[in-house]
Amino acid sequence: MTAMAEPNIESLADGFARQARCRPDAPALVWHDTEITYGELSAMAAAERARLDGLGLAPGVPVGVLAEKSPEAVALVLAGLLARRPVLLPSPALADSVLTTLFTQAGCATVVAPLGQVPRVSITASAHPDIPADTALLLTTSGSTGLPKIVPLGGQAMARFADWAAPTFGIGPGRSVLSVAPLNFDLCLLDVWTTLAAGGRVVLVDPARAANGRHLAEVLRSNRPHVVQAVPMFFALLMAAGAGGFDSVEHVMLTGDATPEHVLAGMPALFPKARLRNIYGCTETNDSLMSDVDSSPISIGDPLPGVSALLVDDGEVVRGSGTGELWVSTPFQTEGYLDRxxxxxxxxxxxxxANDRRYFRTGDLVRRGVDGRLFLVGRADFQVKVRGVAVNTAEVEHALLEHPDVLEAAVAAVPDPVAGLKLAAAVHRAPGSRLDSVVLREHCVRTLPRAAIPSTLRIADDPLPKTATGKVDRTAVGGRPQSTVERRVS
Structure with a gap:
């Protein structure tokens, strides 16, 4: 573990402001066929800041932003960051009642949308809680077990992240970064906020077309980004569209979920000149571990500079090879949930x-091999018993994803009057695929033990329901709520 120095910039907002002053004509954002310069984006942010200032809010009182990803939404968040005002940025996909609760819990004085838009929820201002003084963004977890948790991210922690990410992936003037994730995702800390602070060009993917493989391929061809970070489904969509040969891309980062073997096999054809890495992290800690993808199974990686990673079994740190729960402490992490x-x-x-660091318990079971490499084993809360046989639902999902026509999979245990529990599965098949339940069941028979074969298989042509942070919502399959950490792991 190598310690990280204090960040070179006071905040990501300061970095953006410096780029706008020194390079106003340089491209900052691409949206559809329009390029927006740093000067233009700065003017948009200034107009939004004037609107926020006109509300007469006390210093440090947070505001809620409810908006889909767009240049106007980026400008609105920048306005909050530049004003040193905490911004709660939840998923617009959440129910109105949940959004209202989150905005109220965070003590937001008001909820705003980009200029010209009206937010669909409003709140009555309440006393704001004890928000850490350095808080810049307030993100949320998925809410897979109930109300999403609010995660305050400090400005210094975000700046330290940018100090690591920008040089690691060559982000700066003249470089383009693809932004696929919704604006409320922690992935945008690299794709959007680090890129703007470093002077790069952010290619925004319209959320309304983010599941269209042909559109994604056209965005890549037209804008020739150098850096691409995305979940495995993004790459599967490109492959299903027959795309490939994106030779401008130098860095590809897999994140967010397990990567099926057939997707890994197709990556060299998609990005023939790219260095392929796997990144592990959580909303609570941001990126924590990283590895080059050069073999299968994929290691979750080595700790980033300044990161401490432990395997803990029954209260004891695992030394050498063995399995335990992964605990991580990073220079980029939150101090804790807003609701302590x-x-x-x-x-x-x-x-x-052994030290005075604060660790986040990920809930992931990780194995360290004799060579020191770390591999994800699973999660204790994905263990169920079907007819007396222990089954890990995450392993069943992984088996389903190994079918080349499956883009997404979710498996849950549902009550059964005879067996006690049975497995229900739902999959999102590739566009144009003729995959049916008979073919998929045959695939399961070849790859899974009998007890792990789902009793029901639902095949959909549309993406599966998602949680607030874009994870597949297993509860929508019909299973019991399961405790999922907001982690990024392949």
Whole structure:
């Protein structure tokens, strides 16, 4: 573990402001066929800041932003960052009642949308909670077990992240970064906010067309980005569209979910000149580990500079090879959830008191091989018993994803009057695929033990339902709520 120095810039907002002053004519954003310069984006942010200032809010009082990703939404968030005002940025896909609760819980004085738009929810201002003084953004977890948790991210932590990410992936003037994830995702810390602070060009993918493989391929061809970070489904959509040969891309980062073998096999044809890496992280910690993808299974990686990673089994740190829960402490992490009552079992000191760092317990079971490499084993809360046989639903999902026509998969345990529990699965098949339940069941028979074969298989042509942070919502399959950490792992 190598310690990280203090960030070179005071904040990402300061970095953006410096780019706008020094390079006003340089491209900052691409949206559809329109390029927006740093000067133009700065003017948009200034107009939004004037609107926020006109509300007469006390310093440090947060505001809620409810908006889909767009240049106007980026400008609105920048306005909050430049004003040193915390911005709560939840998923617009959340129910109105959940959004209202989150905005109220964060003590937001108001909810705003980009100029010319009216937010679909409003709140009555309430006393704001004890928000850490350095808070810049307030993100949320998925809410897979109930109300999403609010995760405050400090300006210094975000700046330290940018200090690592920009040189690691060559982000700066004259460089383009593709932004696929919605604006409320932690992936945007690299794709959008680091890129703008470093003077790069952000190619925004319209969320309304993010599941269209042909459109994604055209965006890549037209804008020739150098850096691409996305979940495996993005790459599967490109392959299903018959795309490939994107030779401008130098860095590809897999993140967010397990990567099927057939997707890995197709990556060299998609990006023939790119260095392929896997990134592991959580909303609570941001990126934590990284590895080059050069073999299968994929290692979740080595700790980034300044990151401490432990395997803990029954309160003891695993030394050498072995399996345990992954605990991480990063220079980029939150100090804790806004609602401190939800810290239980998540944030803790070193299990043996060896240092005074604060660790996040990921809930992921990880194995360290004799060569020191780390591999994801699974999660304890994905373990169920079907007819007395232990089954890991994540492993069943992985088997389903290995079929070349499956883009997404979700598996849940549902009550059964005879067996106690049975497995239900839903998959999103590739466009144009003729995959049916008979073919998919045959695939399961070849790859899974009998108890792990889902009793029901639902095949859909549309993307599966998602949580607030874009994870496949397993509860929508009909299963019991399961505790999922907001992690990025392949």
């Amino acid at each position: 009552t939800r810290h239980t079992g998540k944030f803790a000191g070193h299990p043996t008191g």
